[in-house]
Amino acid sequence: xxxxxxxxxxxxxxxxxxxxxxxxxxxxxxxxxxxxxxxxxxxxxxxxxxxxxxxxxxxxxxxxxxxxxxxxxxxxxxxxxxxxxxxxxxxxxxxxxxxxxxxxxxxxxxxxxxxxxxxxxxxxxxxxxxxxxxxxxxxxxxxxxxxxxxxxxxxxxxxxxxxxxxxxxxxxxxxxxxxxxxxxxxxxxxxxxxxxxxxxxxxxxxxxxxxxxxxxxxxxxxxxxxxxxxxxxxxxxxxxxxxxxxxxxxxxxxxxxxxxxxxxxxxxxxxxxxxxxxxxxxxxxxxxxxxxxxxxxxxxxxxxxxxxxxxxxxxxxxxxxxxxxxxxxxxxxxxxxxxxxxxxxxxxxxxxxxxxxxxxxxxxxxxxxxxxxxxxxxxxxxxxxxxxxxxxxxxxxxxxxxxxxxxxxxxxxxxxxxxxxxxxxxxxxxxxxxxxxxxxxxxxxxxxxxxxxxxxxxxxxxxxxxxxxxxxxxxxxxxxxxxxxxxxxxxxxxxxxxxxxxxxxxxxxxxxxxxxxxxxxxxxxxxxxxxxxxxxxxxxxxxxxxxxxxxxxxxxxxxxxxxxxxxxxxxxxxxxxxxxxxxxxxxxxxxxxxxxxxxxxxxxxxxxxxxxxxxxxxxxxxxxxxxxxxxxxxx
Ligand code: C2E
Ligand code: CA
Ligand code: CA
Numbered sequence: 001x002x003x004x005x006x007x008x009x010x011x012x013x014x015x016x017x018x019x020x021x022x023x024x025x026x027x028x029x030x031x032x033x034x035x036x037x038x039x040x041x042x043x044x045x046x047x048x049x050x051x052x053x054x055x056x057x058x059x060x061x062x063x064x065x066x067x068x069x070x071x072x073x074x075x076x077x078x079x080x081x082x083x084x085x086x087x088x089x090x091x092x093x094x095x096x097x098x099x100x101x102x103x104x105x106x107x108x109x110x111x112x113x114x115x116x117x118x119x120x121x122x123x124x125x126x127x128x129x130x131x132x133x134x135x136x137x138x139x140x141x142x143x144x145x146x147x148x149x150x151x152x153x154x155x156x157x158x159x160x161x162x163x164x165x166x167x168x169x170x171x172x173x174x175x176x177x178x179x180x181x182x183x184x185x186x187x188x189x190x191x192x193x194x195x196x197x198x199x200x201x202x203x204x205x206x207x208x209x210x211x212x213x214x215x216x217x218x219x220x221x222x223x224x225x226x227x228x229x230x231x232x233x234x235x236x237x238x239x240x241x242x243x244x245x246x247x248x249x250x251x252x253x254x255x256x257x258x259x260x261x262x263x264x265x266x267x268x269x270x271x272x273x274x275x276x277x278x279x280x281x282x283x284x285x286x287x288x289x290x291x292x293x294x295x296x297x298x299x300x301x302x303x304x305x306x307x308x309x310x311x312x313x314x315x316x317x318x319x320x321x322x323x324x325x326x327x328x329x330x331x332x333x334x335x336x337x338x339x340x341x342x343x344x345x346x347x348x349x350x351x352x353x354x355x356x357x358x359x360x361x362x363x364x365x366x367x368x369x370x371x372x373x374x375x376x377x378x379x380x381x382x383x384x385x386x387x388x389x390x391x392x393x394x395x396x397x398x399x400x401x402x403x404x405x406x407x408x409x410x411x412x413x414x415x416x417x418x419x420x421x422x423x424x425x426x427x428x429x430x431x432x433x434x435x436x437x438x439x440x441x442x443x444x445x446x447x448x449x450x451x452x453x454x455x456x457x458x459x460x461x462x463x464x465x466x467x468x469x470x471x472x473x474x475x476x477x478x479x480x481x482x483x484x485x486x487x488x489x490x491x492x493x494x495x496x497x498x499x500x501x502x503x504x505x506x507x508x509x510x511x512x513x514x515x516x517x518x519x520x521x522x523x524x525x526x527x528x529x530x531x532x533x534x535x536x537x538x539x540x541x542x543x544x545x546x547x548x549x550x551x552x553x554x555x556x557x558x559x560x561x562x563x564x565x566x567x568x569x570x571x572x573x574x575x576x577x578x579x580x581x582x583x584x585x586x587x588x589x590x591x592x593x594x595x596x597x598x599x600x601x602x603x604x605x606x607x608x609x610x611x612x613x614x615x616x617x618x619x620x621x622x623x624x625x626x627x628x629x630x631x632x633x634x635x
Contacts, residue, residue, distance in 0.1 A: 026050035056098030218334035302354030489519030549583020
């Protein structure tokens with residue numbers, strides 16, 4: 001910040017003071033001219049002149065170069081010339097002195113050391129200027145320099161202020177620009193936030209609202225009216241993982257898109273449709289005629305969604321299941337209602353009605369399931385699982401043909417939990433793969449130990465869950481275990497249920513054939529329960545058929561069941577399959593199946609499932625070691 005002080009304007013207030021000063025000096029000293037002359041570089045100016053008649057100089061006159069020579073004014077020290085005429089050195093100035101002949105002047109300086117000018121007195125006659133006049137002038141010199149000092153400070157302040165003002169203006173400008181950028185940024189962010197919100201709330205594949213959006217929509221409905229009647233219809237595509245595995249994800253995606261298009265097409269207006277998980281959709285129906293319209297809706301959707309989907313010129317039927325929960329009856333909040341609709345879907349029967357309403361008994365089942373699940377999580381880690389073995393007996397000779405490995409779970413809190421209660425849970429939470437691997441390893445290790453110990457050829461039957469069956473690593477895992485325990489593959493038989501076959505025939509054929517290739521037997525368990533189709537027996541390379549114990553239980557009193565059992569056994573024999581009748585509890589049942597030609601039985605009559613040691617004691621140590629043809633075939 002540099003200020004050219006020489007051009008500084010002397011404020012009026014100071015100027016007035018200076019005027020008073022020169023007037024005062026002029027009066028006190030009876031001197032005609034008292035001047036303050038300002039040096040402006042190029043020229044000198046009579047800046048202040050005493051206001052009396054006799055003063056020949058007038059204030060403001062410029063170009064006094066000639067009249068009052070610069071040497072006078074720019075003299076650094078006090079200068080006294082009593083009579084100019086007497087001094088050859090100053091004589092040149094005389095002509096310009098407007099009749100003045102003597103001069104006394106003191107220099108005036110700006111605080112920075114620059115010359116301001118001079119304060120001087122001039123007389124028309126020779127004058128030595130008395131000391132009191134000189135000291136008066138010196139006093140005024142100091143006063144004027146004090147004024148100059150304050151002016152300089154003021155000027156610096158103003159300059160600083162100017163700079164600050166400029167700075168401020170620049171900052172203001174920058175600020176305005178920044179504000180502009182900021183508002184652009186805010187706009188950008190707002191649009192980004194909108195995109196993010198979209199991504200967070202909508203499913204990318206189908207464009208439908210997702211689970212979070214559905215829940216907040218439901219919460220909004222309930223916030224407006226806690227008693228609002230509405231139905232939550234939970235729709236699940238069955239076997240979707242198998243479809244993805246068999247046809248690929250692209251086809252899976254197309255199926256989901258087609259289903260969402262059907263839902264959109266079928267439902268307009270009052271409905272809210274969301275995709276809540278990979279293969280599950282939810283429809284909300286808000287209406288006062290809830291019961292009547294919900295049933296109609298469920299039937300309509302069931303009809304529409306069960307139509308085969310044509311994808312890449314293939315007809316694919318994706319079975320669906322639906323569960324329903326109603327507000328406000330089934331729960332006070334969105335997530336409870338959604339959970340219950342989902343539970344109704346899962347707990348609903350596979351056969352029969354296309355949809356299932358949530359019920360009180362489902363609530364109990366849900367609570368129980370929660371309790372079990374919390375303990376199941378650590379069961380494997382805590383060694384709570386073990387295997388029991390139940391004998392498979394030759395109906396005629398009563399010889400031991402094999403054993404079925406049956407999983408047991410003993411939990412310190414829950415006690416003994418039946419497999420029916422926890423297997424489906426483990427299937428749902430994905431634990432079944434680890435648990436199933438434990439069963440396979442333990443059973444294979446057990447049978448190989450027995451074989452080494454007793455040299456008794458028998459087969460070990462192991463139940464395989466549909467979830468495990470879908471695991472592409474199953475065949476490899478089994479082959480590795482057989483190698484590890486050096487067990488002849490024919491001593492192992494895997495039991496699968498019809499569910500596996502219904503879900504995905506292509507995958508089932510592949511796995512069954514792969515198991516056959518490594519020499520492992522495959523049996524069809526619980527035959528006759530579900531949609532039992534005899535055609536399955538021709539289609540797949542089974543070794544054994546197990547007639548469900550439901551048939552056997554009613555042999556005594558149901559002619560129909562007797563006929564069915566007879567037909568199944570005959571058919572299986574024709575197809576050269578081993579047949580095992582499950583659940584043989586009585587001698588009569590044993591006699592019936594024996595008569596019909598069923599080779600093998602399993603049931604309490606022959607032996608209950610028991611731990612390995614007990615099994616060995618009751619069934620292996622008592623065996624005669626004469627091995628008959630039937631057993632040779634197995635070994
Ligand atoms: P399942 O494969 O049909 O097994 C036979 C079931 O019938 C066993 O029940 C057995 O104890 C029972 N049982 C045997 N003989 C008789 C009889 O004479 N009368 C009656 N009333 N019941 C008899 P458990 O052990 O409770 O197993 C039930 C189901 O749990 C099994 O049915 C099977 O589907 C499943 N399961 C058992 N262990 C495993 C396993 O390791 N893995 C898988 N995935 N499922 C298993
Ligand atoms: Ca079984
Ligand atoms: Ca069975």
